[in-house]
Amino acid sequence: MTELSPNAVELRAVSKVYGASTAVREVSMEIPRGAFVTILGPSGCGKSTLLRMISGFVTPSSGDVLIDGVSVVGAAPYERDTAMVFQDYALFPHRTVAQNLAFGLRMRKVAKAEIERRVEAMLELVNLSGFGDRRVSQMSGGQAQRVALGRALIVRPAVLLLDEPLGALDLKLRRQMQAELKTIHRDLGLTFVAVTHDQDEALTLSDRIAVMNGGALEQFDTPENLYRRPATRFVADFVGNANLLEARLGADGRVEAQGLPLALFLTPAQRGGRAAGAAVALVVRPETIAVGAAAPESHDGRVEARVEEIMFSGANQQIVGRLPDGRRLTAHQSAALPAPERGANAVFSWPSQSVWLVDA
Amino acid sequence: MAMPGSPRRRTSLTALLPTAGLLPLVLWQIVFFVVPVALIVGLSVWRRENYRLIPDFTFNNYAAILARPAIWRALLLSAETAAFVTVVCAVLAYPVAYFIAKKAGRWRGLLLVAVIAPFWVSIVMRVAAWRLLLGERGVINQMIMALGLTDEPLSFLLYSPVSTAIGLIYAYLPLYVLPLYAAISNIHDSWIDAAMDLNASPARTFFEVILPLSAPGLVVGAVFCFVFGLGEFVTPALLGGGKQLMFSQVIQDEFQRRLDWPSGAAMAVVLLVLVFASLALSMKWIRRASGEAA
Numbered sequence: 001m002t003e004l005s006p007n008a009v010e011l012r013a014v015s016k017v018y019g020a021s022t023a024v025r026e027v028s029m030e031i032p033r034g035a036f037v038t039i040l041g042p043s044g045c046g047k048s049t050l051l052r053m054i055s056g057f058v059t060p061s062s063g064d065v066l067i068d069g070v071s072v073v074g075a076a077p078y079e080r081d082t083a084m085v086f087q088d089y090a091l092f093p094h095r096t097v098a099q100n101l102a103f104g105l106r107m108r109k110v111a112k113a114e115i116e117r118r119v120e121a122m123l124e125l126v127n128l129s130g131f132g133d134r135r136v137s138q139m140s141g142g143q144a145q146r147v148a149l150g151r152a153l154i155v156r157p158a159v160l161l162l163d164e165p166l167g168a169l170d171l172k173l174r175r176q177m178q179a180e181l182k183t184i185h186r187d188l189g190l191t192f193v194a195v196t197h198d199q200d201e202a203l204t205l206s207d208r209i210a211v212m213n214g215g216a217l218e219q220f221d222t223p224e225n226l227y228r229r230p231a232t233r234f235v236a237d238f239v240g241n242a243n244l245l246e247a248r249l250g251a252d253g254r255v256e257a258q259g260l261p262l263a264l265f266l267t268p269a270q271r272g273g274r275a276a277g278a279a280v281a282l283v284v285r286p287e288t289i290a291v292g293a294a295a296p297e298s299h300d301g302r303v304e305a306r307v308e309e310i311m312f313s314g315a316n317q318q319i320v321g322r323l324p325d326g327r328r329l330t331a332h333q334s335a336a337l338p339a340p341e342r343g344a345n346a347v348f349s350w351p352s353q354s355v356w357l358v359d360a
Numbered sequence: 361m362a363m364p365g366s367p368r369r370r371t372s373l374t375a376l377l378p379t380a381g382l383l384p385l386v387l388w389q390i391v392f393f394v395v396p397v398a399l400i401v402g403l404s405v406w407r408r409e410n411y412r413l414i415p416d417f418t419f420n421n422y423a424a425i426l427a428r429p430a431i432w433r434a435l436l437l438s439a440e441t442a443a444f445v446t447v448v449c450a451v452l453a454y455p456v457a458y459f460i461a462k463k464a465g466r467w468r469g470l471l472l473v474a475v476i477a478p479f480w481v482s483i484v485m486r487v488a489a490w491r492l493l494l495g496e497r498g499v500i501n502q503m504i505m506a507l508g509l510t511d512e513p514l515s516f517l518l519y520s521p522v523s524t525a526i527g528l529i530y531a532y533l534p535l536y537v538l539p540l541y542a543a544i545s546n547i548h549d550s551w552i553d554a555a556m557d558l559n560a561s562p563a564r565t566f567f568e569v570i571l572p573l574s575a576p577g578l579v580v581g582a583v584f585c586f587v588f589g590l591g592e593f594v595t596p597a598l599l600g601g602g603k604q605l606m607f608s609q610v611i612q613d614e615f616q617r618r619l620d621w622p623s624g625a626a627m628a629v630v631l632l633v634l635v636f637a638s639l640a641l642s643m644k645w646i647r648r649a650s651g652e653a654a
Contacts, residue, residue: 104558
């Protein structure tokens with residue numbers, strides 16, 4: 001019966017209103033079974049509320065939440081087939097690691113022998129074999145994170161929910177856990193829904209990313225589409241770095257970028273059905289820009305800017321230029337390329353194929 | 361080496377300063393705790409001849425009091441009352457403490473003050489007030505009779521172990537609420553959420569997570585109630601009626617009516633040992649519980 005819907009989770013126009021403020025506004029989303037979906041947005045964008053509506057801790061003011069094709073609005077958290085990895089891990093301090101792992105199975109009345117077997121297997125899966133009898137207070141941050149993950153995974157939920165799962169770890173550990181999380185997701189084939197404000201994490205982990213802003217869903221798409229073809233100015237700015245240049249669409253595919261001598265010709269796909277005269281912003285990713293001596297002739301987007309800052313970061317250099325009208329342009333290019341001179345004028349160039357438009 | 365004003369000497373002086381700050385506390389403890397207790401313990405091995413105290417080292421007083429059935433009855437009544445009061449206080453205090461810790465929100469501070477407020481009034485006045493409520497023509501009996509539940513006033517309400525228990529429950533409830541409140545506030549909401557999320561019903565969540573994690577508060581509160589209840593004097597004196605005596609009343613009787621100070625002192629030492637034993641047991645439990653968690 002549960003196989004009727006291909007979606008593990010479906011949100012239909014869910015909203016959550018707290019008094020005068022709207023935390024989540026008419027969000028609709030279909031999360032396919034087996035996908036790794038990340039809800040990404042700045043703090044206060046409603047992403048955690050959305051996650052808590054799936055887990056059942058928050059009841060939507062309107063709209064419907066379906067898990068495995070069945071509406072669960074009105075069902076308590078303990079009646080839902082979801083399991084959550086909490087931001088602070090929320091490990092039971094009075095239980096050992098093994099007892100924490102066994103908790104969900106005991107509540108689901110799984111036979112004792114089966115629980116023991118699955119706990120042992122889970123300890124192995126999350127690389128904690130031999131740690132079963134430890135107190136959770138003896139675990140390091142990374143280990144506690146694995147226990148929390150294991151405790152949720154072990155019940156094989158229809159949806160595994162992760163609330164900023166790696167937020168408390170340092171950068172190196174976070175990278176390592178990201179890789180492990182991805183492997184575990186692939187091996188188990190469960191549906192993962194994570195919440196994060198870290199766009200790198202979202203891009204690395206997810207099949208699909210839902211970008212939220214001010215309670216509304218801005219775009220729900222693959223990481224690549226989000227980056228290359230952002231639907232809104234917010235997405236373009238929030239996901240990755242972007243130079244946003246105000247412009248107006250001219251006739252026959254030309255772009256007039258407010259006083260910049262640009263001669264860009266855009267394809268109909270890039271124009272996205274916008275009529276001539278539409279106010280737009282050009283999205284130019286820093287890594288598509290070449291500077292000075294490195295700027296090839298083939299680049300048709302060319303402006304001259306004063307080199308204001310050059311930041312060297314090992315493999316790359318970040319070059320900040322200031323346009324005559326005061327706007328800034330950031331370029332990332334390989335540190336192997338010749339660096340322009342600080343304070344001098346240099347050509348910043350990019351190919352028009354790499355440009356994307358969003359509504360201004 | 362140890363020249364005056366050498367760095368070494370100065371450090372030992374600065375290290376001594378905080379210790380010196382403890383001095384008033386130590387003095388207080390010595391004057392008002394160690395010395396009186398030592399006096400009582402000393403007195404308990406003296407003997408009495410013709411109403412005169414003779415210094416001695418004898419355990420006859422202990423043998424004598426432990427041979428008196430009345431002593432055992434009083435001790436049993438005290439222990440029973442203290443245990444009963446402790447259990448009732450735990451049951452009554454738990455929901456109050458839980459509400460204040462988890463549900464009260466911005467009213468928390470006000471409610472905590474309300475819990476402590478009775479301490480601002482003398483225990484004698486508060487206990488005396490219970491006489492007005494519990495007496496044969498007290499508020500409670502008149503209400504019951506007005507409702508037609510009974511024709512005659514309930515006489516056991518005042519001047520009985522029942523009224524002592526009621527008075528003690530009333531007096532000790534705040535002492536149980538406070539440590540429970542502290543323990544319950546330390547329970548993270550996310551632990552409760554995690555249990556629910558892993559399919560534990562609210563009842564299961566309570567017994568699997570909330571109650572075990574409230575244990576430190578339950579133990580500390582129980583120690584307060586039981587230890588104070590065991591030695592309580594004012595409330596049984598004012599409400600107990602004097603027919604069935606509690607242990608503290610028997611001690612007082614021994615000192616003031618029978619004028620047998622050495623026997624009274626021996627009884628006090630017995631009570632002290634019982635109190636220290638229950639304190640030691642609970643401390644051991646708390647140390648083990650927190651030791652495991654650390």
